[in-house]
Amino acid sequence: MTRNVKRYGWIFSAVAVLTFAILAAYHSGAQVGAAANGGVASPDVTLAAATRGVVFDTAAINADGSIAACFGCTGAIHLSTGTYEVDFGTNVQATNGWSRWVQPDTLTTGSEAVFCDTADRAGNANGIFVNCQNAAGTFTDGAFFLFVAR
């Protein structure tokens, strides 16, 4: 028995290492979209200013992250499947009284079955993070309108 444990012990070790690697890879894959913007958790915040809802900037962004048209934007980046950064020429963080509205829209005919959410862009005060997903919760590319109000 002891000899068998010695002989085949390396198999148990290998299986354990392999299992750990698979779980780690799966976990990192599931977090790709979230990790791209500073983590999943959204702490409760007290914002320094309240938005009055007056639209200052707008953008129409294609599914590949290119700009179809915009007013006040300075650039857009397709970060990964379903995630985008749209940049403006000023600080558009929520705590400064800015609010964001995103509306999935094909910008032409056709249809797209996605819903999108917004956030401050981690590491870029002038950017807005947009993530879009389908009904199953899978990150999915989609064109959209973005309104930035204060």
Added chain:
Amino acid sequence: MNLKHIQRYIVLGAALLALGSIGAVNAASGAPAPENGVAVAPTVKFKVVSRGIMAETAAINADGTVGSCYNCNPATTTRLGTGTYQVAFKGGSVAMKKGVARWVQPDTLTAGNTQVWCDTADRAGVAAAVWVNCQNHSGPADTAFFLFVTK
């Protein structure tokens, strides 16, 4: 058994019959229990329409606390249950029949991300509040969000 007793039995019987009917209807339709007054939104028609002028705004945290707001009532703004919120305002009724429109935008209010979608409704029994319910692919889910009220 006098007339008074008979009347009591008739009233009690009618009440039990009504309750039984409601239960039978819900069971037959498979409708969920009404969380905000009615299980299914009825078809409605209003005399007043929103012109889209921003009147009140709120940034609400996932736990229902107010991140910031313009003309909201933090004292009566609350998280009702997982993914459901009551956001109250001070400017009078925000019911649809008053020509109000509501817009909700899931937003972390900071960095990070959220993967939910939200809907709005009149808040049953509270004319000065908006009902917001949020869900993800697996069911009701808490999230922070912006809420805009236009008139």
